[in-house]
Amino acid sequence: MTIRVGVYGATGYTGLELIAILARHPEVELRFATSENSAGTSLRQSHPAAPDIPLVTSDEAPLGEVDAVFLCLPHTASAKKAAEALAQGVRVIDLSADLRLKTAADYEHWYKTPHAAPEILPVPYGLPELGREALRGAKAIANPGCYPTATLLGLVPLARKGLILPGTPIIVDAKSGVSGAGRTAKQYLLFAEITGNFYPYSIGRVHRHLSEMEQTLAEEGIEKGRLIFSPHLLPVDRGILNTMYVQVSDIPAAQQAIRDAYAGEPLVAALPGGEMATLAHVVRTPRAAISTTPGAGSTLIIVSVIDNLLKGASSQAVQNFNLMWNLPETSGLL
Amino acid sequence: MTIRVGVYGATGYTGLELIAILARHPEVELRFATSENSAGTSLRQSHPAAPDIPLVTSDEAPLGEVDAVFLCLPHTASAKKAAEALAQGVRVIDLSADLRLKTAADYEHWYKTPHAAPEILPVPYGLPELGREALRGAKAIANPGCYPTATLLGLVPLARKGLILPGTPIIVDAKSGVSGAGRTAKQYLLFAEITGNFYPYSIGRVHRHLSEMEQTLAEEGIEKGRLIFSPHLLPVDRGILNTMYVQVSDIPAAQQAIRDAYAGEPLVAALPGGEMATLAHVVRTPRAAISTTPGAGSTLIIVSVIDNLLKGASSQAVQNFNLMWNLPETSGLL
């Protein structure tokens, strides 16, 4: 079985990783890759170790010749292309934020712009380890954000067991490598600005990824407004590490809930007691790892790690693609 | 006025910074600098940009010819040398942990070894901005740890105003550059292990610096056992950034308490609203900076930053030295 796919937005960090995975996926034939700025060149010119793949503009891409598309486009552009693809019977894995929220109203609230294709909402949220049934055979899947992936893998198992103390703050102190901010040139992302530096940004209740996290937690009974999310920019190219502080009713039960949730999962590891999750566990892999440590009183400390470009974006997109087409979930990944 | 000083333990990162400050201090004459491993060489051989200062062993150092000593020695060695100096009328600024705890029992509890000179305890704790009166003219001063400096500058103003909600957890998510781990060769500190990596260690209730932090907070009415302290190792050479989550009774009052505490302080800045503290504010300076951001509900987020080798060690030691000798507090520092 060969599935013909196209990638929109191939020259960003996420697109590069996605192309690399698809190039070694046994059931995939990559038919096109787009870039508005680099059309007419090879992907190798955008990254010297990438495969030698010609780039075309979005308009030139033969959408009618593929079975599925991966969208690594800016938001609003992504929703439009998703609607166009679905209308032609082409399946969609969207790596932008456009399809993650269930309603256009929520989207407009957080993204300060009307949704470009409200008619295709809602779409299944593609975090396989937290619920893969809705993803099997889906026509469209919203690929989660990088921070939400790391956060929800740690919190949802506790919420499902009712272990989080009602009304308490849920604190997510998150640290991300700079590739999470994209590949567009900005002064604050220059090497000379980032090396030796470290700082928080958009902390408290303002980062857009709060919307996804709280939407998913609300489905598990955690009311909105309790999450405190503090992202920080790490002087590394890739990786996210979340240190989360949760008030729980029973610390050993909470630790067990996490172990139980991921027993048998090939891509998410609940680490054994005493082993702390580090970026080195996951960077350049499609895996997540989680460790738990008792704090004081009712506080449990949960550390979760992913590669923001892989489990936080491209490898998870391929997990979702595999589920969509009823392929083995780790095809192309291990 | 010229004060003759000696430095014990000059070749570690802290010692190097201290020597550099003392070399430009207008009232100081450096009489000796010690190193057990590098005695007989120049300090320049330990660091090519350091002043050309001969190193002697601790035993060779003419303790009788100085007015004060700075101790950058391993713990237990430091207490012994402090006692010896004080017995000869030489004043002491101790940068080790040996004199920070008020009782030998506390020391033994946290450091798992008997105190080497219990008779010289207690000694004033040298965090000038939180209480400089006890430091003026002192015979000995315990220089605070790097993490405690960053933590206490953020928390003590709230505790003094009674703004921290009783019984709530106080969460300190701390990130430190690797120079905090010292200059002794260890595999986990190799460049190839640290670059691109990031991780927590000794989190929860186990790091020794908890003892100092809780001792000082207890003096301000915060009972022991509530602090959750999660240090992380950053891939930078220097700098500490603490992100702290505190439950307070009145968020604006808490923000004002911090501004009030540091109004007029030359070395600690409460940043204006909207400006977030970053390592770039303080690295290679003797300064601290603090920003505050409301979280959700009663949670206030406090970010504090210092250079672990300066305000977290050597420049604070010189502040303490200046207070000890009734010199202007920032002599040699600005």
Next chain:
Amino acid sequence: MTIRVGVYGATGYTGLELIAILARHPEVELRFATSENSAGTSLRQSHPAAPDIPLVTSDEAPLGEVDAVFLCLPHTASAKKAAEALAQGVRVIDLSADLRLKTAADYEHWYKTPHAAPEILPVPYGLPELGREALRGAKAIANPGCYPTATLLGLVPLARKGLILPGTPIIVDAKSGVSGAGRTAKQYLLFAEITGNFYPYSIGRVHRHLSEMEQTLAEEGIEKGRLIFSPHLLPVDRGILNTMYVQVSDIPAAQQAIRDAYAGEPLVAALPGGEMATLAHVVRTPRAAISTTPGAGSTLIIVSVIDNLLKGASSQAVQNFNLMWNLPETSGLL
């Protein structure tokens, strides 16, 4: 066809990479991996993203149960183990320096110690792109050093065509990531010493890798004593970039000689005119890349790049292994 292999010295950077390659090699069964310091633990404890492979001591390793061994041992230890394996009919790929020089006298001259197994010399030198015939079916192969690999790939094609001007200096300005210095804890390799720093070491005519380079060049008619080799330590974890300055009789012919030498090679690319070789071309890949630029007069500038742990060590070892067993040369590598 399954070839049973063992790896001696699995926990260093080279060993880790080798194990990772062997774990996905379709014709290999890894029977054991040794570590004197970590025997009794899993390889995952030495590196959290490594496969979960038990480590045994060298003495415990069942040498009799394997068809081939890879030796990532310190020099002299390696030669002894190589002799032992060969005596039992087990083939050897040696990643140490022990088997690279053709005579025990040369070895003793450069390594200042007698050779531990002179009776097994000489052994074919495993740089496949410069001569793979001697490697097919070999009982033992000496895997080249990292610097020699990068250097010889650039220089040998010119030497073979007689393009290097007689008597002129051949200048190799080499820059290597720190993993080339190994994983043993040393102060000068600490993150805080390396970050932001850069410097040459062992420059001129003293580095041991000169012996390998000049031995191979001598076979191509370049007399010994003309090579000037200046290695530098880069603040990156992996990768070597050589900038080489060679006086040639005909610059376009020299550029063509390099293109011709690697036409059709799957793992060495002579880059098209105008494209400069960078570490990003090769890091974390088994590839080498070479670019050439005219200097002034008769000077040709050749830039060659490899990943020191892969083409400079472990992936080249697997190329050699594949040739030894008449497998496709890139098995396990692409």
Next chain:
Amino acid sequence: MTIRVGVYGATGYTGLELIAILARHPEVELRFATSENSAGTSLRQSHPAAPDIPLVTSDEAPLGEVDAVFLCLPHTASAKKAAEALAQGVRVIDLSADLRLKTAADYEHWYKTPHAAPEILPVPYGLPELGREALRGAKAIANPGCYPTATLLGLVPLARKGLILPGTPIIVDAKSGVSGAGRTAKQYLLFAEITGNFYPYSIGRVHRHLSEMEQTLAEEGIEKGRLIFSPHLLPVDRGILNTMYVQVSDIPAAQQAIRDAYAGEPLVAALPGGEMATLAHVVRTPRAAISTTPGAGSTLIIVSVIDNLLKGASSQAVQNFNLMWNLPETSGLL
């Protein structure tokens, strides 16, 4: 004596360093600092550790109220402002390339644009250790480029003694931190592009700094066209290290020539035999350091290091300023 100065172009890396030096210079009063993009804000908003200095546009700056100006402007803009200042009797230290070449024709050849103020050429070239007489009391000084500073400090002493073999290539393999490329946002300077990477650019005979180097060497009898200059981009924020390969008639005499040239110089050190120059010798200092090592045959290897933002730009500008006003040359610097 107080000299009133203005700085044009204060928010780039060079401008920031210059302001920091001037702020502690005992004879300087900084009257204005300009920035077209950040006018109306404080310099602290461009860099959190900078002094709190208001920024104005170039047009708003009160040129008539100062005795001297430092120009950190893009080329062509700089020449125009220099001419305007000189016409008003204000002295000029120009950190751009505009005044470095002696003739407008040379400028146009290398910079591909007509010179904006040919009437003010030639201007003394401000490399004090190679000739400070022309700088004392000068009305205008051209501050050398960063690469030329590092290169000429190593080569000129040999040229003056006639030690360089006629007709031989002079090879400068240069490595620079990324701040040398400026603070304007460009994709190739992003942290995620630079970290872990390293590569040469503009090698051979194309980099514009060749013009300055060869102009100065020509004055010492080295004809143009022999210099081969290969800059590389290092993953560090600051520092330049040049490894230079020169054919000399007498290696010990050449080493002695360098020692003699800098004996007694406060800011340039010829290192003792066996000590290799490293970035750590000079980064964040106004110093240069030079080491020499015999290669093979007639090749001498010279390693020179500077901080590209200090001795390669701003601290050298202040040396030149001090000479211009007959102040002690290291005022404000040590």
